[in-house]
Amino acid sequence: MKYGFFDDANREYCITTPFTPLPWINYLGNDGFFGLISNTAGGYCFYRDAKLRRITRYRYNNIPNDIGGRLYYIKDGNTVWSPAYRPAETELDSYECRHGMGYTTFNSTKDGVNAKLTFFVPLGDACELHRLEVVNNSNETKELTLYSGIEWCLWNAVDDSQNYQRNLSIGELEVIGSTIYHKTEYRERRNHYAFFTVNTEVDGFDTDRDVFLGAGRAWNKPVQVENGKSGNTVASGWYPIASHSIKVTLAPGEKKSYVFQLGYIEVPRDQKWESKGIINKKPAVELINKYNSDAAFEAAFKALKDYWDNLLSIYHVESKDEKVNRMVNIWHQYQVMVTFNMSRSASYWETGIGRGMGFRDSCQDLLGFMHLIPERARDRIIDIASIQFENGSTYHQYQPLTKRGNADIGGGFNDDPLWLVACTAAYIRETGDTTILDHPTPFNNVEGSEKPLMEHLRRSINFTINNKGPHGLPLIGRADWNDCLNLNCFSEEPGESFQTFGPSEGPVAESVFIAGMFVKYGKEYADICDYVGLTDEAKTIRAEVEKVKTATEEFGWDGEWFLRAYDAYGNKVGSNECEEGKIFIEPQGFCTMAGIGQEKGFGAKALDSLYKYLVNDYGIEILAPCYTTYHVELGEISSYPPGYKENGAIFTHNNPWCSVAATVIGDAEKAFDIYKRSCPAFLEDVSEIHRTEPYVYSQMIAGRAAVHYGEAKNSFLTGTAAWVVVDITQAILGVQPTLQGLSIKPCVTKDFGSYSVVRKYRGAKYDINVIQDGSGKGLVVDGAAVEGNLIPAVEGKKEYKVEFYI
Ligand code: GLC
Ligand code: GLC
Numbered sequence: 001m002k003y004g005f006f007d008d009a010n011r012e013y014c015i016t017t018p019f020t021p022l023p024w025i026n027y028l029g030n031d032g033f034f035g036l037i038s039n040t041a042g043g044y045c046f047y048r049d050a051k052l053r054r055i056t057r058y059r060y061n062n063i064p065n066d067i068g069g070r071l072y073y074i075k076d077g078n079t080v081w082s083p084a085y086r087p088a089e090t091e092l093d094s095y096e097c098r099h100g101m102g103y104t105t106f107n108s109t110k111d112g113v114n115a116k117l118t119f120f121v122p123l124g125d126a127c128e129l130h131r132l133e134v135v136n137n138s139n140e141t142k143e144l145t146l147y148s149g150i151e152w153c154l155w156n157a158v159d160d161s162q163n164y165q166r167n168l169s170i171g172e173l174e175v176i177g178s179t180i181y182h183k184t185e186y187r188e189r190r191n192h193y194a195f196f197t198v199n200t201e202v203d204g205f206d207t208d209r210d211v212f213l214g215a216g217r218a219w220n221k222p223v224q225v226e227n228g229k230s231g232n233t234v235a236s237g238w239y240p241i242a243s244h245s246i247k248v249t250l251a252p253g254e255k256k257s258y259v260f261q262l263g264y265i266e267v268p269r270d271q272k273w274e275s276k277g278i279i280n281k282k283p284a285v286e287l288i289n290k291y292n293s294d295a296a297f298e299a300a301f302k303a304l305k306d307y308w309d310n311l312l313s314i315y316h317v318e319s320k321d322e323k324v325n326r327m328v329n330i331w332h333q334y335q336v337m338v339t340f341n342m343s344r345s346a347s348y349w350e351t352g353i354g355r356g357m358g359f360r361d362s363c364q365d366l367l368g369f370m371h372l373i374p375e376r377a378r379d380r381i382i383d384i385a386s387i388q389f390e391n392g393s394t395y396h397q398y399q400p401l402t403k404r405g406n407a408d409i410g411g412g413f414n415d416d417p418l419w420l421v422a423c424t425a426a427y428i429r430e431t432g433d434t435t436i437l438d439h440p441t442p443f444n445n446v447e448g449s450e451k452p453l454m455e456h457l458r459r460s461i462n463f464t465i466n467n468k469g470p471h472g473l474p475l476i477g478r479a480d481w482n483d484c485l486n487l488n489c490f491s492e493e494p495g496e497s498f499q500t501f502g503p504s505e506g507p508v509a510e511s512v513f514i515a516g517m518f519v520k521y522g523k524e525y526a527d528i529c530d531y532v533g534l535t536d537e538a539k540t541i542r543a544e545v546e547k548v549k550t551a552t553e554e555f556g557w558d559g560e561w562f563l564r565a566y567d568a569y570g571n572k573v574g575s576n577e578c579e580e581g582k583i584f585i586e587p588q589g590f591c592t593m594a595g596i597g598q599e600k601g602f603g604a605k606a607l608d609s610l611y612k613y614l615v616n617d618y619g620i621e622i623l624a625p626c627y628t629t630y631h632v633e634l635g636e637i638s639s640y641p642p643g644y645k646e647n648g649a650i651f652t653h654n655n656p657w658c659s660v661a662a663t664v665i666g667d668a669e670k671a672f673d674i675y676k677r678s679c680p681a682f683l684e685d686v687s688e689i690h691r692t693e694p695y696v697y698s699q700m701i702a703g704r705a706a707v708h709y710g711e712a713k714n715s716f717l718t719g720t721a722a723w724v725v726v727d728i729t730q731a732i733l734g735v736q737p738t739l740q741g742l743s744i745k746p747c748v749t750k751d752f753g754s755y756s757v758v759r760k761y762r763g764a765k766y767d768i769n770v771i772q773d774g775s776g777k778g779l780v781v782d783g784a785a786v787e788g789n790l791i792p793a794v795e796g797k798k799e800y801k802v803e804f805y806i
Pocket of ligand 1: 344358360361480481482483484646699718719
């Protein structure tokens with residue numbers, strides 16, 4: 001069953017009912033100011049940091065779980081309705097929500113009135129624009145009252161939801177004309193405030209929530225709206241909100257339009273005040289004036305669309321598979337942008353008050369983001385590397401506002417350092433810019449500790465080399481990619497964090513997964529060394545890679561698949577010898593990608609085993625059989641009920657690894673099959689089972705052992721987005737950035753047919769046609785046959801015509 005449809009021409013998903021199984025959301029904002037918005041206009045916004053600079057309030061565990069957000073009401077006679085269905089929850093004559101690239105629109109009708117709401121964040125400015133357009137399609141004159149509404153958060157979203165003894169006394173507002181200023185705590189240490197305005201004279205306003213709602217009422221039935229009034233209240237303490245009311249007369253056929261702006265202002269500390277006690281509103285007034293007309297609104301909206309046109313023109317495929325085109329050209333890249341911006345901080349599943357930016361998460365997000373805005377990728381790499389410790393290990397997370405490592409979590413996740421190599425290598429393959437390696441980058445953000453980025457990569461690599469266990473495999477530490485495989489934790493008390501409890505180091509527990517990573521990224525590091533002339537170092541590292549490869553082939557192979565790990569007692573994890581957790585997905589994908597045991601056919605066997613034991617209708621499960629009891633020596637993985645999360649769900653993030661792995665061994669059928677199984681567009685028809693948004697990946701889909709098999713959770717913020725871009729655009733469709741230039745190496749099935757890709761790369765445009773005519777002629781560049789897969793780059797050349805014959 002579907003709850004809408006894809007509109008590819010407009011790059012939108014159109015939702016046709018407010019009653020989706022879960023709120024289906026979208027993101028507004030590009031850099032700095034961000035909003036989350038659901039298909040009933042719920043959600044919230046923040047500036048840079050969802051915890052520390054929350055602008056509007058969100059209630060966790062609410063009933064219904066998506067009430068609040070951007071509140072618009074239309075009072076038409078005795079009927080009050082909302083174009084987004086919520087908050088009023090009045091049945092609509094028609095409803096439509098479209099989530100597009102950085103914007104969301106609603107188009108609804110009730111009793112002959114049509115209302116359109118459009119939401120987006122204009123490029124380069126810290127505000128949300130909301131436009132409400134109303135048209136009278138009836139034969140009678142309509143006397144309407146329009147209400148807006150938002151609820152302010154008192155900046156720190158954690159404090160806002162717990163410290164009522166203080167918070168209910170500190171709210172401060174000011175109203176000037178149609179602009180409501182939220183200035184709580186500006187009187188003391190803050191130098192930022194927010195405002196909500198509309199580009200017309202208002203008939204009234206409210207900023208005191210209790211007056212607006214009335215005793216005992218909620219957002220669906222504010223007393224002021226019911227009575228067609230506003231109280232012109234200026235809240236002091238309690239719960240500050242911002243609401244406007246506008247009386248509108250519409251003749252039959254008449255249309256009116258209003259632009260609302262919800263803005264955030266930071267004022268230099270020495271310019272905080274206009275005069276004693278009067279806040280400096282100059283920057284707010286400038287921003288308000290910038291967007292106070294329909295023309296300005298439309299120009300900004302067009303600029304946003306142009307921005308996305310441009311981004312999505314960097315990689316564009318045309319194949320006969322509509323779903324592949326749709327996901328590659330639109331939604332995969334869009335989701336990658338969202339994960340780049342949010343890491344794992346703010347979604348409807350990540351509260352924005354918990355973790356900050358993850359080291360490994362953000363490094364991996366970059367793998368799929370690199371081609372979109374390489375300059376931002378470069379800055380991000382430096383930010384991430386700056387939280388690394390001198391010994392090569394690193395903080396696991398950092399706060400985006402302060403860019404400091406998160407001491408609560410600390411370090412000790414032994415896969416982390418290698419992801420830095422992965423994303424830096426991908427950056428250089430994309431851009432050819434090796435100057436990044438010289439960038440002075442501090443350790444642990446300590447001023448004066450700066451070393452060239454290359455030294456950070458070196459220490460990452462050496463960290464693995466210097467931290468191996470009894471079998472010559474890398475030690476796992478607190479965990480590797482699988483946060484829940486906690487082999488040194490041994491927690492017995494509820495509430496202890498599996499990720500931070502106990503010693504981070506154990507001299508015995510080893511990870512076959514990190515071994516796979518080291519072989520793959522060790523080689524990529526050695527390639528960089530060669531590329532910049534460090535040939536001796538390249539040799540040394542290649543020898544180290546060989547050692548780990550040999551150790552993995554000897555001690556990391558179980559006969560039919562790769563082992564997962566050795567636990568703190570030296571026992572096997574993920575072996576046929578185990579009763580539960582016999583086979584895990586991660587090492588099959590990574591070790592095969594790394595080419596471990598290739599000559600011995602390990603990869604092909606490992607992937608066959610995935611199909612034998614782990615594949616289900618919606619993807620490949622993370623392990624089988626699921627753990628049915630808690631194992632203190634394995635940690636959080638065995639804490640989940642069977643079939644959920646790391647205990648046997650499809651953890652979508654690692655599915656593309658296996659698809660890429662299939663391309664490494666030349667198995668196009670498996671590669672595409674794995675890609676399709678969990679791809680959201682291919683699951684759209686079973687949205688009632690899948691339940692999350694059909695345009696983006698969810699972190700997990702419950703496995704066969706689960707009570708709710710096939711149900712997805714944790715949509716939007718998952719490393720799957722980036723890996724799937726790597727998988728489909730590079731490994732399967734075969735347009736691969738390398739250090740030396742663009743390489744064409746497709747791994748597609750016969751059925752997939754011929755296709756074309758336009759790729760902008762290092763300042764040139766490549767028109768690529770992959771032609772399946774059975775000739776096997778290979779690469780032709782501008783009419784001339786070329787040996788191998790690499791398109792020879794010609795200095796100054798701006799356009800390449802490329803054919804690849806299979
Ligand atoms: C979550 C974490 C990620 C981890 C994965 C598997 O998605 O954000 O860092 O690799 O779970 O445990
Ligand atoms: C929980 C999640 C896991 C995540 C970890 C670290 O264990 O289940 O997916 O990686 O927290 O935040």
